[in-house]
Amino acid sequence: xxxxxxxxxxxxxxxxxxxxxxxxxxxxxxxxxxxxxxxxxxxxxxxxxxxxxxxxxxxxxxxxxxxxxxxxxxxxxxxxxxxxxxxxxxxxxxxxxxxxxxxxxxxxxxxxxxxxxxxxxxx
Amino acid sequence: xxxxxxxxxxxxxxxxxxxxxxxxxxxxxxxxxxxxxxxxxxxxxxxxxxxxxxxxxxxxxxxxxxxxxxxxxxxxxxxxxxxxxxxxxxxxxxxxxxxxxxxxxxxxxxxxxxxxxxxxxxxxxxxxxxxxxxxxxxxxxxxxxxxxxxxxxxxxxxxxxxxxxxxxxxxxxxxxxxxxxxxxxxxxxxxxxxxxxxxxxxxxxxxxxxxxxxxxxxxxxxxxxxxxxxxxxxxxxxxxxxxxxxxxxxxxxxxxxxxxxxxxxxxxxxxxxxxxxxxxxxxxxxxxxxxxxxxxxxxxxxxxxxxxxxxxxxxxxxxxxxxxxxxxxxxxxxxxxxxxxxxxxxxxxxxxxxxxxxxxxxxxxxxxxxxxxxxxxxxxxxxxxxxxxxxxxxxxxxxxxxxxxxxxxxxxxxxxxxxxxxxxxxxxxxxxxxxxxxxxxxxxxxxxxxxxxxxxxxxxxxxxxxxxxxxxxxxxxxxxxxxxxxxxxxxxxxxxxxxxxxxxxxxxxxxxxxxxxxxxxxxxxxxxxxxxxxxxxxxxxxxxxxxxxxxxxxxxxxxxxxxxxxxxxxxxxxxxxxxxxxxxxxxxxxxxxxxxx
Ligand SMILES: Cc1cc2nc3c(=O)[nH]c(=O)nc-3n(C[C@H](O)[C@H](O)[C@H](O)COP(=O)(O)O)c2cc1C
Numbered sequence: 001x002x003x004x005x006x007x008x009x010x011x012x013x014x015x016x017x018x019x020x021x022x023x024x025x026x027x028x029x030x031x032x033x034x035x036x037x038x039x040x041x042x043x044x045x046x047x048x049x050x051x052x053x054x055x056x057x058x059x060x061x062x063x064x065x066x067x068x069x070x071x072x073x074x075x076x077x078x079x080x081x082x083x084x085x086x087x088x089x090x091x092x093x094x095x096x097x098x099x100x101x102x103x104x105x106x107x108x109x110x111x112x113x114x115x116x117x118x119x120x121x122x123x
Numbered sequence: 124x125x126x127x128x129x130x131x132x133x134x135x136x137x138x139x140x141x142x143x144x145x146x147x148x149x150x151x152x153x154x155x156x157x158x159x160x161x162x163x164x165x166x167x168x169x170x171x172x173x174x175x176x177x178x179x180x181x182x183x184x185x186x187x188x189x190x191x192x193x194x195x196x197x198x199x200x201x202x203x204x205x206x207x208x209x210x211x212x213x214x215x216x217x218x219x220x221x222x223x224x225x226x227x228x229x230x231x232x233x234x235x236x237x238x239x240x241x242x243x244x245x246x247x248x249x250x251x252x253x254x255x256x257x258x259x260x261x262x263x264x265x266x267x268x269x270x271x272x273x274x275x276x277x278x279x280x281x282x283x284x285x286x287x288x289x290x291x292x293x294x295x296x297x298x299x300x301x302x303x304x305x306x307x308x309x310x311x312x313x314x315x316x317x318x319x320x321x322x323x324x325x326x327x328x329x330x331x332x333x334x335x336x337x338x339x340x341x342x343x344x345x346x347x348x349x350x351x352x353x354x355x356x357x358x359x360x361x362x363x364x365x366x367x368x369x370x371x372x373x374x375x376x377x378x379x380x381x382x383x384x385x386x387x388x389x390x391x392x393x394x395x396x397x398x399x400x401x402x403x404x405x406x407x408x409x410x411x412x413x414x415x416x417x418x419x420x421x422x423x424x425x426x427x428x429x430x431x432x433x434x435x436x437x438x439x440x441x442x443x444x445x446x447x448x449x450x451x452x453x454x455x456x457x458x459x460x461x462x463x464x465x466x467x468x469x470x471x472x473x474x475x476x477x478x479x480x481x482x483x484x485x486x487x488x489x490x491x492x493x494x495x496x497x498x499x500x501x502x503x504x505x506x507x508x509x510x511x512x513x514x515x516x517x518x519x520x521x522x523x524x525x526x527x528x529x530x531x532x533x534x535x536x537x538x539x540x541x542x543x544x545x546x547x548x549x550x551x552x553x554x555x556x557x558x559x560x561x562x563x564x565x566x567x568x569x570x571x572x573x574x575x576x577x578x579x580x581x582x583x584x585x586x587x588x589x590x591x592x593x594x595x596x597x598x599x600x601x602x603x604x605x606x607x608x609x610x611x612x613x614x615x616x617x618x619x620x621x622x623x624x625x626x627x628x629x630x631x632x633x634x635x636x637x638x639x640x641x642x643x644x645x646x647x648x649x650x651x652x653x654x655x656x657x658x659x660x661x662x663x664x665x666x667x668x669x670x671x672x673x674x675x676x677x678x679x680x681x682x683x684x685x686x687x688x689x690x691x692x693x694x695x696x697x698x699x700x701x702x703x704x705x706x707x708x709x710x711x712x713x714x715x716x717x718x719x720x
Contacts, residue, residue, distance in 0.1 A: 002254075004381030006389040008267050011258070011382075018259030024130045024165070025184040025248065036208045046159070049128070053163060057126040064185040065128035067209030 020060060028064045030108060035079035037070030044096065045078040051097035052080070055104045063108060076119050082107050093119030127165035129206060132182040134247060136171030136333060137326070137365055139178035143195060144168075147179055150198035155206070164206050167256075170334015172247030173488035174234055177217060182229055182247075189229040190215040220484060220506060234485050237504050239466065241474050242450045243490045246334030251369050254376040257337040263382050265453035269345050270390050273456075278349040279305060282452065284460035286472035291317055291408075291445030292523065292549050293625075294471075294538040297452075300442060303432035304350045307440035312352035314343050314394075315417070315436070315443040318359035318366070319401055319408035322521030323572060325552035327476040328446035330488050332359060332366035335450070336373035340396060342449035344383060345456055347394040350442050354395055358413055361400040370398050405522070405576035409624050410443045412578070423578045424624035445550065447476055467493035471537035475548065479505050481555040482512065491536070498532040501555055512557040515656075516641070520549020522569045522576075523629030525636025526562065545636040547629070561658035562641040563648055566633045567595045573630040584627025587618035591634060599659045603649040612638060657719050663704040664720050669694045671716035678708035678717060 005011050034040070034049050049065075056063055073079060076093030080103065083089045090113055092103060099117060106112045133139075133148050148168060155161045172180050177191035181201065188211055190201065197215055204210045216225040217232060226232055240246075249256035257263070269278050283298030304312060316339060320328040332339060343355050359366055374396050377383035385393045399417050406412045407422040414436050416422040435441020451473060455463045464472045471493040477500065480486050484506030491500060497517060501507065508514050516526040525546035527534070534540050538548050556565065570592045579585045594611050597603045615631035615638075622628045638645065647653045654662040667678075667687075674692040679685075686702040689695030697708070697717075709717040 002376070002379045004379070006381065008271055008388065011263060011267050011388065014255065015258050015261065015264070018255045021126070022130075022249075022256065022259045024127055025132075027185045027187070033209075041207075049163065053126050053128055066185065067207070069208050069210050 020062075023062050024064070028062045029085040030062075031064045031066055031081075031083040032108065033066045033068050033081040033083070035069070035071065035077055036067035037074075037077070039070050039074035040077040040079065043077040047097050048078045048080060048095050048100060051100040052104070055100050059104065059109070061104070061108065073119065079119070084108070084111060087111070089122040090118060091120035091122070092117040125162070127163060128185075129164045130167055130184045131164060131206070132167045132169050132184065132247070134170075134172055134178060134180040135168040135251075135365075136175070136178075136247075136330060137363075138171065138175035139180055140365070142179040144179040146195040147181065147193055147198060150195045151202070154199050154202040158202055158207055160202065160206055167250045168252070169248060170246045170251050171330040171488055173238075173243065173330075173490075174232070174485060175487045176485050180247075186211075186227075187229045188227055189217060189232070191217045233506065234487070234489075234504055237495065237499055238490050239474050239492045240490050241454055241466075242331060242338070242447055242476055243334070243488070245338065246330060246488075249335070251334055251336055252372055254337060254373070254380060254382075257335070261457060262337055262453070263341055265456035266341050266344055266348075266382065267388055269348055269456050270388055270392060275305065275349045275351065278345060278456065281460050282349070282455060285455045285463040286460075286467075286470075287448065287451055287455060287463065288471065288538065289445055290447035290451070290475065290550065292520065292547065294548060297444060297448055300432065300444070301346060301349055303430070304352075304440050304442040307433050309433075309438075309440045311354055311439060312350055313436045313439055313441040314347045314350065314352045314355035315410075315413070315431075315441060316343055316355070316357040316446055316449050317408060317410070317413060317443055318357055318363075318446045319403075319413060320360060320363075320446075320550065321403065321405035321408045321576070322523075322550055322552045324478060324480045324554050325521060325550055326478045327488060327551045329363050329366050331446050331450050331476070332357075332363065333369055336366075336369045337377065338450045338453060339370075339446055340373055340377055340383060342452035343396065344387065344394050345452050346442065346444070346449065348392055350440075352442065353393060354397070356397050356399050356417055356436075358399050358401055358407075358417060360403040362403050367398060367400060374398065404578075405572070406578045406624070406626050409626060411624070413443070414441065423580050424626070426623060447551075468535060468537050470539060475536065475551060477551045477553045479553050479555070481518075481553075482508050482557040482560070483555040484509050493537050494535045496533050497527065497536060500536070500553065501532070505555065508555070508557050510557075512559065514555070515558050515560055516556045516562065516565075518546075518554040518556065518565065518569075518633070519552070520547040520632070521552045522572045523547060523625065523632055524549045524552070525632045526556075526565065526640065527636070528640040531640075545632070545639055547632065559656055559658070561654055561656040562637045562644045563595060563599050563654070564656075564658045566637050567592065567599060569633040570595060570630070573626065577626060577630075581623035581627060583618045584622040584624075584630065587614055587622075588627070588630050590614055591618070591631065595634075598645060598648045599654075600661045601648065601652045601659075603645075605646075605649055607649065608638065608642070608645060660704045663706075664699055665697050665702060665704060665706070665709060666718055666720060667695050667697055668716045668718060671714050673714055673716075675713065677711050677713060681707045681711045683707065
């Protein structure tokens, strides 16, 4: 059962919490795009996606997560793109769930590209 | 806390629900689970998005992709294509009628361009059955602000400064009304939310109550604080079962969260809300009749004064406002009077919600700034008249309102301009009519409605409406005389000036406005025995053009009264005495040889 809100601070806390959970309803500026073609899914994109969502929740980040279909680099799947506002679109290849904390921690949060995983850049 | 990368919004408004959205929801639940997406994708049932014409609607965020006319069988494709692989299902996107282009983004629809959503900002965006979603959209922050930072007098002052006027029809300044009730003597004081919504074709208040019930509750609670009321009633027609259900749930949730009931947000302010279901009589929307109905008496109006502010429910000071009026209050308190007053015209601030229906492409719910023109609403937002037909008139304000012709379409939509033109803002019903509509028939329709809904208490309304209707029936039957028009006008003015309540006082408006703008059409019925729109059955004749008739005998077979004679390959003839003018023959004729005159 829901707790009674005793004061303004209670209300504010509940608001911030729900705002976070509703963020997916407006596009955020930073995007993570996961390749979800048949090739992507076959090589583990679903697990990568789950890891991304978990990491974002853990860090309370406002990021839009999108999927895309096959882009023709099937042997490099799972592919994960990171787009930060005003920066190049970086594509990471052969991503595993274990790489996800690094991609998010270094690149999404701090803007430092995880060079050893990069397979493409587009501006 | 769990993050969902995508939210799928399924419209749970009344329109989409009857179109099958509950099945869509069930199928989505199944498909998401089957594809293992239920931990990544969140399903949200929302209130009305307004574009009811295109329902059932499904919107996918973060992209904001809107799918229209979705059927349960489309669900697996949406899940496997869009939600799994990120590929938009093109065939389910809205198609722009003129260019036939698909519009992927919700926000890019012309229907939403000129709208300004204040009251409706959460409708179709949040789940109205989950209080946290409302709170996540700054819900109850205005109440917290009022309780924590403002005195009741400051709240009233803010509402006055904002220039908010009653959205129930009359446009009385809300802050002023609150002030009367605050200063009135008597305890306890009551607050009423008028959700009777009796106008045929109107569904603004229903959508607000269904789609964002907490907004109404928050507005009422702020009002109660300002006025010093401890009890509140929401009067809602029993024909709105979904609204009743969601309001009840919302009251319960707000009480559980300490946002309603005793000691709200830990303060010493307490306020309780009761839901009262009405039986849906039109007159029960009138404030004194409504109060009688709440008290368990027969819903009949009484003379004013005394006004409800001094003597309302059980003789105590009572403040009554319309659903939409209450729904404006939280935004005003939260964002300030100046923000609110920046929308609209000199004398009319803010926005107004309209229910757009009739002969218009995009029927639905629209919210526009005051001062917009009727032309913008009907043509830019509504997409104009379907089937290449010509616009004829727009009826505003339901049975209390008037009909405006093409020449008045550029009028600013505000209380004063519309009243001056013979219509009223009313509660927001807008019925668009095309060239196939007969004006005499329209007046008859509304008079029939008010005659049936008149409570019978006062003579002018009870008898006068009936007499006017008799005259209209005569004219429609081709038995009218020119003197009838004067008699009609005189009776109309008498009923308007001497009826007890607003029902009778406004019932003649459909007649007076159509006599003003479409007198020639009345005259055509009387002098030429002709109905220009071809609606009044008694004035129609069907003829067979001999040069086009091939004697196929198709018409003789569909005529229900055997009025057509003729043998195969010979020209047929209609017997005007037998013909009942049903038009079946004209519809059937493959050679378009049968014409209506
Ligand atoms: C016949 C009749 C029907 C009415 N129906 C409604 C109605 O359905 N909803 C409504 O809010 N006001 C209705 N009103 C207006 C109410 O009497 C009252 O003016 C209104 O609820 C006041 O609220 P407001 O100041 O917020 O507009 C009706 C009035 C008349 C005369």
